[in-house]
Amino acid sequence: MSRFWSQRVHQLTPYVPGEQPKVDNLIKLNTNESPYPPSPKVLEAISAQVNDKLRLYPDPNSDALKQSLAHYYQLETNQVFVGNGSDEVLAHIFMGLLKQDKPILFPDITYSFYPVYCGLYDVEYQTVPLNEEFAIQPADYQIDNGGIIFPNPNAPTGRLLPLQAIEQILQGNPNSVVVVDEAYIDFGGESAAQLIHRYPNLLVVQTFSKSRALAGLRVGFALGHPDLIEALERVKNSFNSYPLDRLAVAGAVAAMEDESYFEASCDKIIATRNRLTEFLQQQGFQVIPSAANFVFASHPDKAAADIAQALRERAIIVRYFNKPRIDEYLRITIGTDAETDALCQALMEILA
Amino acid sequence: MSRFWSQRVHQLTPYVPGEQPKVDNLIKLNTNESPYPPSPKVLEAISAQVNDKLRLYPDPNSDALKQSLAHYYQLETNQVFVGNGSDEVLAHIFMGLLKQDKPILFPDITYSFYPVYCGLYDVEYQTVPLNEEFAIQPADYQIDNGGIIFPNPNAPTGRLLPLQAIEQILQGNPNSVVVVDEAYIDFGGESAAQLIHRYPNLLVVQTFSKSRALAGLRVGFALGHPDLIEALERVKNSFNSYPLDRLAVAGAVAAMEDESYFEASCDKIIATRNRLTEFLQQQGFQVIPSAANFVFASHPDKAAADIAQALRERAIIVRYFNKPRIDEYLRITIGTDAETDALCQALMEILA
Numbered sequence: 001m002s003r004f005w006s007q008r009v010h011q012l013t014p015y016v017p018g019e020q021p022k023v024d025n026l027i028k029l030n031t032n033e034s035p036y037p038p039s040p041k042v043l044e045a046i047s048a049q050v051n052d053k054l055r056l057y058p059d060p061n062s063d064a065l066k067q068s069l070a071h072y073y074q075l076e077t078n079q080v081f082v083g084n085g086s087d088e089v090l091a092h093i094f095m096g097l098l099k100q101d102k103p104i105l106f107p108d109i110t111y112s113f114y115p116v117y118c119g120l121y122d123v124e125y126q127t128v129p130l131n132e133e134f135a136i137q138p139a140d141y142q143i144d145n146g147g148i149i150f151p152n153p154n155a156p157t158g159r160l161l162p163l164q165a166i167e168q169i170l171q172g173n174p175n176s177v178v179v180v181d182e183a184y185i186d187f188g189g190e191s192a193a194q195l196i197h198r199y200p201n202l203l204v205v206q207t208f209s210k211s212r213a214l215a216g217l218r219v220g221f222a223l224g225h226p227d228l229i230e231a232l233e234r235v236k237n238s239f240n241s242y243p244l245d246r247l248a249v250a251g252a253v254a255a256m257e258d259e260s261y262f263e264a265s266c267d268k269i270i271a272t273r274n275r276l277t278e279f280l281q282q283q284g285f286q287v288i289p290s291a292a293n294f295v296f297a298s299h300p301d302k303a304a305a306d307i308a309q310a311l312r313e314r315a316i317i318v319r320y321f322n323k324p325r326i327d328e329y330l331r332i333t334i335g336t337d338a339e340t341d342a343l344c345q346a347l348m349e350i351l352a
Numbered sequence: 353m354s355r356f357w358s359q360r361v362h363q364l365t366p367y368v369p370g371e372q373p374k375v376d377n378l379i380k381l382n383t384n385e386s387p388y389p390p391s392p393k394v395l396e397a398i399s400a401q402v403n404d405k406l407r408l409y410p411d412p413n414s415d416a417l418k419q420s421l422a423h424y425y426q427l428e429t430n431q432v433f434v435g436n437g438s439d440e441v442l443a444h445i446f447m448g449l450l451k452q453d454k455p456i457l458f459p460d461i462t463y464s465f466y467p468v469y470c471g472l473y474d475v476e477y478q479t480v481p482l483n484e485e486f487a488i489q490p491a492d493y494q495i496d497n498g499g500i501i502f503p504n505p506n507a508p509t510g511r512l513l514p515l516q517a518i519e520q521i522l523q524g525n526p527n528s529v530v531v532v533d534e535a536y537i538d539f540g541g542e543s544a545a546q547l548i549h550r551y552p553n554l555l556v557v558q559t560f561s562k563s564r565a566l567a568g569l570r571v572g573f574a575l576g577h578p579d580l581i582e583a584l585e586r587v588k589n590s591f592n593s594y595p596l597d598r599l600a601v602a603g604a605v606a607a608m609e610d611e612s613y614f615e616a617s618c619d620k621i622i623a624t625r626n627r628l629t630e631f632l633q634q635q636g637f638q639v640i641p642s643a644a645n646f647v648f649a650s651h652p653d654k655a656a657a658d659i660a661q662a663l664r665e666r667a668i669i670v671r672y673f674n675k676p677r678i679d680e681y682l683r684i685t686i687g688t689d690a691e692t693d694a695l696c697q698a699l700m701e702i703l704a
Contacts, residue, residue, distance in 0.1 A: 002579035004529050004553065006451040014589030017412050028408075037404030046406075046599070050398045052389035054568040054603070056380075057561070060369050084436050087592040095472075099358040120590040177356050201356065209409070216406040216598040227354035237366030238472040240439040246568040247398070247599050251406070 008122070015116040018319050027316040027342055029333040032184070032294050034213035036268065036336070038251070039261040042214070045254035046247050058246045060237075065249045068256045069221055073193045078226040081233065082252075084243040086183060086207035086220025087113060089232070092239070093149075093203065093222065095121045096231040097177045100146030107136055109326055111155045111181065130154075134288055134296075136161050138168040149179040153189055156321060156331040158290030160189045170199045177228065179203045186211035186266050187273070188291035193223050200225040210293055211266055212255045219244065219252040269293050273334045279344050283351055288329075298329045302351060310350040316343055360474070367468040370671055379668040379694055381685040384536070384646050386565035388620065388688070390603070391613040394566070397606035398599050410598045412589075417601045420608045421573055425545045430578040433585065434604075436595040438535060438559035438572025441584070443469055444591070445501075445555065445574065448583040449529045451475045452498030459488055461678055463507045463533065482506075486640055486648075488513050490520040501531040505541055508673060508683040510642030512541045522551045529580065531555045538563035538618050539625070540643035545575050552577040562645055563618055564607045571596065571604040621645050625686045631696050635703055640681075650681045654703060662702040668695055 001010065018031035037043075066077040073080075083089035094117035098104050103124035106114050110127075118125045128140045134157045141148055148169060153160045170178050178201055180192045185206065193204045203224035209215035222232060236243065244252075255262070277295055280287050285297040298304060308320040308330055319331040335343065353362065370383035389395075418429040425432075435441035446469035450456045455476035458466050470477045480492045486509045493500055500521060505512045522530050530553055532544045537558065545556045555576035561567035574584060588595065596604075607614070629647055632639050637649040650656060660672040660682055671683040687695065 002583065003527070004449055004580060005583045006448055008451065009448045009583045009586050012586045012590050014586050015593060016589075017409070017593040020409055020411055022411070031409055033409060034407045036407065038406050043402050043406070046402045047399060050395050050402065054390050054395070054398075055386045055388065055565040057369070057372055057383055057385065057567040058570070059372055059374070085592060085594060087594070091591045096358055096361045097356055099360065116590050120587070175355070213407040215409040215594075218410070218594055218597040228356060231354065231357045231361045234361050234364045234366050235472070237368075238364050238468050239443045240437060241367060241369040242437060242439070242567075242570055245570040245597070245600060248597060 008120070012119050013116065015113045019317065021317070025315060027335060027339045029335050029339065029343065030317045030319045032210055032292070032333045033215045034210060034265060034269070034293070035334065035339060036213055036265045038213040039255060039258040041258045041261070042251045042254040046251045049246050049250040054246060058242050058244060058249060060241045062244045062249050065219075065244070065252050068253045069223070072256050073223055075193070075196065075223060076226070079196065079223055079229055081222040081229045081236070082244060083220050083236065085209065085218040086181070086205050088243060089205055089220045089222050090181070091117055091120070092232045092235040093179055093205070094118065094123055096235040097203070097228060098147040098149065098179070099123045102144060102146035104147040104149065105141055105143070105145045106149050107154060109134060109154070109157065111151050114149060130157075134159055136165070138165045138172070141169050142172045145173065145176055147177045147179070148173060149181060151181040151183060152192070153184045153291040155183070155292070156294070156319070156326070157288045157296045158184070158292035158294055159288055160291035163190050163192060163195065166192050167195065170195070170202055174201060177201050177203055179205060181205045183207045183210055184292035187270060187293045196224055200227065203228050208252055208255060212262065213265065214251060214255060217248050217251050219248050269334050272337060272340050276332070276334065276340055276344070283347060294331050294333045296329050296331050299351070304328050304330045307347070307350055311346055314346045316346055360472070364471050365468065367465045371669065373669070377667060379687060379691045381687050381691065381695065382669045382671045384562055384644070384685045385567045386562060386617060386621070386645070387686065387691060388565055388617045390565040391607060391610040393610045393613070394603045394606045398603045401598050401602040406598060410594050410596060410601060412593045414596045414601050417596065417604050420605045421575070424608050425575055427545070427548065427575060428578070431548065431575055431581055433574040433581045433588070434596060435572050435588065437561065437570040438533070438557050439465060440595060441557055441572045441574050442533070443472070444584045444587040445531055445557070446470065446475055447473045448587040449555070449580060450499040450501065450531070454496060454498035456499040456501065457493055457495070457497045458501045459506060461486060461506070461509060463503050466501060486511055488517070490517045490524070493521050494524045497525065497528055499529045499531070500525060501533060503533040503535060504544070505536045505643040507535070507644070508646070508671070508678070509640045509648045510536070510644035510646055511640055512643035515542050515544060515547065518544050519547065522547070522554055526553060529553050529555055531557060533557045535559045535562055536644035539622055539645045548576055552579065555580050560604055560607060564614065565617065566603060566607060569600050569603050571600050621686050624689060624692050628684070628686065628692050628696070635699060646683050646685045648681050648683050651703070656680050656682045659699070659702055663695075663698055666698045668698055
C-alpha cells in the first residue's frame with residue numbers, strides 16, 4: 001500500500017497461478033502442462049533463430065505466425081490475433097471488447113483469471129451458476145449482458161459444451177461478443193473456429209501452452225471477425241508493439257506445422273486420461289467427464305485438501321481450489337504413463 | 353469501427369513503431385537497434401534452454417533475472433520489476449502509478465508512446481516544452497502534477513540530463529512518481545539507479561533492446577522503491593502471470609553477466625557516434641549533442657524528409673518524424689563502421 005499507487009492498484013486482487021516449484025524431483029500435475037515435450041521440429045526451428053539477428057526487433061505483427069494459424073483454421077490473417085500467451089490475449093479482450101455498459105456473464109465456476117481482469121479494467125460482471133453436474137446451460141445466458149466468456153472445455157471441471165450449445169448462446173446474443181476460451185479444446189472437443197464465418201460476434205481463444213507443449217514459450221491467439229481482431233490490434237498497438245519475440249514466433253510456426261506429432265501427443269494424453277478416469281472411479285472417486293488434459297475428481301470419504309497434502313508428501317503435486325462448490329475436488333493434470341502409475345499407487349496408499 | 357468495440361477502443365490512436373523491413377539488403381538505421389550482435393555467451397545460454405522443458409511454464413516471477421539485475425545495480429530483488437520489453441513495463445507504470453487525479457507531465461518532444469499509454473488508460477497529461485536547444489529545464493517541472501516521465505537521454509533528441517538536474521526534479525516533486533526512462537543510458541549517461549535509496553518517488557526504466565543488443569528477445573525492467581515495484585507486480589499479476597518466457601530469462605541473465613562484451617560494444621558505438629557527428633557537422637548539419645546510440649540532425653539547405661527519401665533510394669533507412677518542432681530533423685541510429693561509411697558516402701552524394 002503506498003500513496004503513489006493509482007486508485008485501481010489499491011483495489012486489485014491479483015491472480016495466483018499454480019505453483020511452479022524450482023526443484024526437479026516432483027511429479028508435477030498441477031498446472032496442466034503437457035507431459036510430453038514439444039515437437040523436435042519446434043526445438044530445431046527455435047535453435048535456428050538463436051543467432052545475431054536477436055539484436056533486431058521482431059516483426060511487430062508476427063505475420064509468419066498469423067499466416068500459419070490462418071492456414072490451419074482456414075481463415076484470413078486479419079481474422080487472427082496473437083499475443084504473449086493467451087492470458088495477454090484475454091487481457092486485451094477484456095479491455096477492448098468486454099468493457100461495456102452492461103455486466104458481462106461467465107460461469108460461477110470457471111477460469112479464476114476472469115474476475116481479475118474485470119478488476120483490472122473495471123468491467124462489471126455477473127456469474128451464472130453451472131448446474132448440479134457442473135454443466136453450462138445455454139438458456140441461462142439469455143439475459144441482458146455486455147458480453148459472454150467461458151472456457152470450453154470449462155476450467156477447472158474439464159466438462160465440454162457441444163458446438164450446438166455454443167451456437168444457441170451465439171444466436172441468443174447477437175449484440176454481445178461471445179468469447180470461447182479453448183485452452184483445452186484439442187483434448188477431445190471440436191473448435192468453434194469453424195463457426196467464425198457465420199457469427200461476427202464469436203471470438204475463439206487458444207494457447208500453445210497445453211496441446212502444443214509450449215507453456216515455457218508464451219504464445220496464445222484469438223480467432224474471429226476482422227472487426228473483433230481490429231479492436232485487439234488497436235489495444236495491442238497502444239500497449240506493446242512487439243509482444244512476441246523472434247524465438248516464440250519461430251517455435252509456434254513449427255508447432256503448427258508438425259501436425260502428426262501434435263495429434264500423437266493429444267492421443268496419448270486422451271488414452272491416459274481414460275485410464276486414469278477408470279482407475280479413479282474404481283477407487284470411489286466421482287470424476288467429472290473431461291475433454292481436457294486434466295480430470296476433476298472428488299472422493300466421498302476423504303477430504304480433497306487432505307488427499308492433496310498426502311500426495312504432496314509423496315512428491316506429487318495436484319491443484320486444489322479452496323472455493324465454494326469445488327472445495328471437495330482435486331484437479332489432476334494428465335501426466336505420462338509412468339507419472340500416472342505413480343499417482344495411482346500413491347492414491348491407493350492414501351485411501352487404504 | 354464496430355459496435356462490439358469498447359468505448360476506449362474507439363478513442364485510441366495506437367503507436368506506430370519504426371519500420372521493420374522484411375528484406376535483408378538494407379542498411380537499417382531507423383529503430384536504434386545495436387549494430388553488434390548479442391554476446392556469444394547470451395546465444396549459448398539461450399541455446400542451452402531450447403529443450404524439453406519448454407513444455408513447462410517459466411518462473412512467473414523471473415527470480416533469476418531479478419537477482420541478476422539486483423546484483424548489478426546493488427539493489428534488493430523487491431526493488432526490481434521485469435517485463436516483456438520496456439514498453440510493457442511502461443504500460444504497467446502508466447496504469448499502476450501515473451493514473452492519478454492530476455495530469456502527468458512529460459516533454460513536448462519525447463518518446464511518442466507516452467501519449468498513447470495515456471489514451472489507453474485515460475491518463476490526463478500536460479506536455480512541457482523543451483527549450484530552444486531541446487533541453488529539459490528542471491524548473492519547468494515545478495508545477496502541480498500527478499507524476500512525471502521523461503527519457504534520459506531524451507528521445508528522439510539524444511540529449512542527456514545530468515543527474516543533478518534529475519535530483520532537482522525529484523526534490524521538487526516529493527509527492528509525485530518521477531519515471532526516468534533510461535533506454536539509452538548506457539551510451540554515455542549515468543544511471544539514476546544510484547539515487548533509488550534516497551528517493552522513494554524515483555522509478556528507473558531500462559531495456560535489453562539497445563545496449564544489450566536483444567531487441568528480438570523482448571526484455572525490459574524497472575528499478576525503484578519496493579512500494580513502487582509492488583504496484584507494478586499487482587498490475588502484472590492481474591494481466592499475465594508469465595510475461596517472460598524461459599529463453600528470454602536465460603538470455604537476459606547471460607547478457608548481464610558478460611560485462612566486458614557489453615562495455616566493448618557500447619564503447620564502439622560511442623566512438624562511431626563521435627565520428628559520425630564530426631562528419632555531419634562538416635557537412636553543415638546541426639547535430640544535437642547525443643548520449644544515445646543515435647544522432648538527431650538537421651541540415652539548413654535540404655529538407656529532412658527529402659534526405660530520408662534519398663537515403664532510402666540508396667537502401668539506407670533512417671527515422672523521420674513529421675511532427676511540430678522536429679520535422680526538419682532526422683534520427684539516425686549508429687551503425688557499424690562499414691554502415692556508417694556507406695551512410696556518409698550517400699549523404700555526400702545527396703548534398704552535392
